[in-house]
Amino acid sequence: MRILSHEIPSAVGQTVTVAGWVHRRRRLAAVSFLILRDRSGLSQIVVKSPEAQAQLDELGEETVVQVTGTVAANPQAPGGAEIVDPVVEPLTQPAQTPPIELWRPSVGAGLPVVLDNAPVALRHPAVRAGWEIAAAALHGFRTALDGQGFTEIQTPKIVGTATESGANVFALDYFGGPAYLAQSPQFYKQTMVGVFERVFEVGPVFRAEPHDTVRHLAEYVSLDAEFGFIRDHRDVLAVLRTTIAGMLSSVGERAAPALERLDVRLPEMPLDVPVLHFSEALKIAGADPDEPDLAPADERTIGEWALREHGSDFVAVEGYPMVKRPFYTHPQPSDPRWSNSFDLLFRGVELVTGGQRLHRYSDYVAAIEARGESPESYSSYLQAFKHGMPPHGGFAIGLERFVARLTGAENVREVTLFPRDLHRLTP
Amino acid sequence: MRILSHEIPSAVGQTVTVAGWVHRRRRLAAVSFLILRDRSGLSQIVVKSPEAQAQLDELGEETVVQVTGTVAANPQAPGGAEIVDPVVEPLTQPAQTPPIELWRPSVGAGLPVVLDNAPVALRHPAVRAGWEIAAAALHGFRTALDGQGFTEIQTPKIVGTATESGANVFALDYFGGPAYLAQSPQFYKQTMVGVFERVFEVGPVFRAEPHDTVRHLAEYVSLDAEFGFIRDHRDVLAVLRTTIAGMLSSVGERAAPALERLDVRLPEMPLDVPVLHFSEALKIAGADPDEPDLAPADERTIGEWALREHGSDFVAVEGYPMVKRPFYTHPQPSDPRWSNSFDLLFRGVELVTGGQRLHRYSDYVAAIEARGESPESYSSYLQAFKHGMPPHGGFAIGLERFVARLTGAENVREVTLFPRDLHRLTP
Structure with missing residues (x-):
């Protein structure tokens, strides 16, 4: 029966079996060390007999091994215990030396090399730490929304019409006809508010982004929520606050070693998030009061x-200006130049966009016609609104961007398992 | 402060506010009833004053309303309580009469009408029940695997090469070059075994299925798991057993009203799933011992x-014959005509396929060359195997098919939110 590395310290005096990868070998004068890596971390195996040392010399890094030995306390060893008198059984020999030295504390390679070799590079504890945080954030997102009465949905990614705009959409051949990859589940999550009132979805979204920047991906994981019977966008912000608090708390509980490795200090989510109207934000940033958007420098000042x-x-x-928001955005009732929508900034950078949506069929028809488009081309979407929809709103969090902001990664690709962009389609 | 329908019985004597859709109106001689539908179910509102009755007459089904009134005990009412002396405030008027009478106990329309009108049809309690079961199954899948030390992953759906075979793959224009939609996360989940040992993924998969059948979809939700350090496929079956037991238990706890409405009896998952070798299965089915596969009638006999x-x-x-399994399947060591793979049958129908995979680089090269293909065209996939992979295996569950089998739905489209097939790309 195999135990994990992190269980070794509680098995002092016992004979145990561990399994994993040869992370590193260290040969000293009288003794050799095998550092074994498994999903729970690293463990130290002490090799003394000449035969076992000779065997270890033959086992390259990343050999998959199973080791049986006795656990001995040693304050110098990781966790205060190590395995002595081991019998090492190789399970799989690697065919090549790794392109990246996985045992070094930091990744000694540039991002292109890491991404080209992602299947191996992700084994580096500092690289996989990014996804450990992502996985914990996913868990926290779902748990927080589940606790608030939300139902999970999974909606189609192949769609008949471009979701929000005709631009930046991937086209595909669908049994001989045209189809597109969904840029967001926006239309479907709104539709499902009519069914379950409160819904969330975790899934891929696709943007044919022609920009080669540190924050754009052609495919990313979108964490979407949408819910009905709200007063306005402030109710959306309240659910978002609870949800992000849950994500942060899950990251703290489930990804503590990853946070430590990446030297990340988790932020506190205040009980009341400070809120500024867009017009006040412009003032604080010292920007022109007619600016329709906040520049990155403005966001930093507001942060x-x-x-x-x-x-x-x-x-x-x-209250972002309606002209900068999508057509389904609900205007601010007291002044329809502004919208009932918001951006949540984290340390001076936009993290999440959310807001209240239109809910009346006639408002949709007017908004679509005002864009010079035909309501006919939105007929599937409009079905829900023809048949009674409550005031509703929601938000979307880009998973990779969220993790990048949290960890301070300069490039979102650092925390994406297998990024897709203008130049990258493999691995 | 709004309460939900199912909270009404515990608020007798109090003034409460509920909100939802006008599910049905019933006018009797001296009194009218408004049946309100919200996410938790139905509630009964008693309307007596002539003014309020006149107002109710004007409110068509699917009007979104908010109702404030007093809760009174009434053994005849759903849950034993109803709201009296209501003030009804319409929030949103529908623009049209629903294409399906949502208040009828069963859906009085054929499947094509239901699917064409899915945004509204899904509001019918019997239609939405299918997805309530699906959402509970998703929760159970993740919880069961999380409890077994699995890490969630999200891998790309846009891929550079067809995943398992060149057939039935959707092609797309990726910034002017060719790309494909992933038919499964198979290659990526195996790769990630090298990183986290135990991984799962919930996400869409895409099959350009040219077959118009009751069980094929062009896009469906695949529940994938893969893990290392196994002895053989029996370890995979054991994790699958625990996982399906968790899914069933979650469905029982979280979707009890849906099960009741659809009259579904949840199966018991035995502690030890009976296992037959393929060759024994052929005997029991009375099939030719040289048959390479089980016919549907054989599966029924085995069930x-x-x-x-x-x-x-x-x-x-x-032990399914290797000739019928994908190239990455691990052969049965004692007789390599057979494989270390399995199908799990549920009530005589295939539910899940799983098995052990090859784990040595040289075995992959040989298997790919035996297909007359070049290992070069699998270079991203093979990276992981070049650098030491443990013996591993996994399984995939099709969510919609799982729910269809559980509910006895004849057509998988009945339990799919917005199905995609040869003929259907909307809504």
Whole structure:
């Protein structure tokens, strides 16, 4: 019966079997060390007999081995215990030396090399740490929404019409006819508010982004939520706050070693997120009051303001001009130039966009016609609105971007398992 | 503060606010009833004043309303309580009469009408029940694997080469070059065994299925698991057993009303799933011993055998001929005509396929060359195997098919939110 590396310290004096990869070998004068890597971490195996040392010399890094031996306490060893008198059984020999030295504390290779060799590079504890945080965040997202009465949905990624705009959409051949990859589950999640009131979806979205930047991907994981019977976008912000708090708490509980390895300090989510109207935000940023959007420098200034005035890493800016928001956005009732939507900024960078949507059929027809488009081309989407939809809203979090912001990764590709972009379709 | 329908019985004597859709109106001589539908179920609102009755007459089915009134006990009402003296506030008027009478106990329309009108038809309690079971199954799948030390992954759906075979793959234009939609996460989940040892993924898979049958979809949700350090496929079957037991238990706990509405009896998952070798299965089915596969009638006979001999709704058939399995399948060591793979049958129908995979680089090269293909064209996939992979295996469950088998739905489309097939790309 195999035990894991992290269970070794509680098995002192016992004969145990562990299994994993040869992470590193170290030969000293009288003794050799085998550092074994398994899913729970590293363990130290002490090899003394000349025969076992000779065997170890033959086992290259990344050989898959099973080791049986006795656990001995040793304050110098990781976790305070190590395995002595081992019998090492190789399970699989590698066919090549790894392109990256996985045992070095930091990755000694540039991002292109890491990405080209992702199947192996992801084994490096510092590289896999990014995804450990992502997996914990996914768990926290679902748990938080489940706790708030949301139902999970899975909606089609092959769609008959471009979701939000005709631009940046991937086209495919669908049994001889045209189809597209969904840019977001926006239309479907709204539709499903009519069924379950509160829904969430975790799934891939596709953007044919012609930009080669550190933050754009052609495919990413979108964490979407949408729910009905709201007063306005402030209710959406409240659910978002609870959800991000749950994600952060899950990351703290489930990915603590990854946070430590990447030297990440988790932010506190305040009970009340400070909220600024877009027009106030422009003032604080010292921007022209007619600007329709916030520049990155403006967002940084607002982030500093939130930290200074409210001690908060988070700040919401509400009321973005309608002209900069998608057609289904609900206007601000008191002044329809503004919208009932918001951006949540984290440490001065946009993290999540959310807001209230239109809910009346006639409002959709008017909004679509105002774009010079025909409601006919949105007929599937509009079905739900023909038959009574409550006031509703929602938000979308890009998983990889969320993790990048949390870890301070400069390039979103650092925390994406197998990124897709303008130039990259493999591995 | 809004409460939900199912909370009404515990609020007798209190003034409450509920909100939802006008599910049905019933006018009797002296009194009218408004049946309100929200995400938790139905509630009854008693309307007596002539003004309120006149108002109710104007509110068509699917009007979104908010109702404030007093809760009164009434053994005749659903849950034993109803709302009296209501003030009804319409929130959204429908623009059209629903194409399906949602208030009828069973859906009075054929499947094509239901699918064409899915945004509204899914509001019917009997239609949405299918997805309630699916959502509960998703929760159970993740919880069961999380409890067994698995890490969630999300891998790309746009891939550079067809996953398992060149057939039935959707091609797309990727920034001017060719790309494909992933037919499964098979290659990526195996790769990630090298990183996390135990991984699962829930996500869409795409099959350009030219068959118009009751069980094929062009896009479906695949529940994938893969893990290392196994002895053989029997370890995979054991994890699958625990996982399906967890899914069934989650469905029982979280979707009880849906099960009741669809009159579904949940099966028991035995602690030990009966296992037959493929060659024995052919004998029991009375089939030719040289048959390379089980016909549907054979599977039914084996299902009956399992129920009769073992009192089990489940039975696994192991050792399927290698010629019928994908190239990465691990052969049966004692006789390489057979494979270390299995099908899990449920009530005589295939539910899940799983097995042990090859893990040595040289075995992959040989298997690919035996197909007359070049290892070069699998170079991304083979990276992981070049650098030491443990013996491993896994399985994949088609979500919609799983729910269809559980509910007895004749057509998998009945339990798919927005099906995609040869003829259907909307809604």
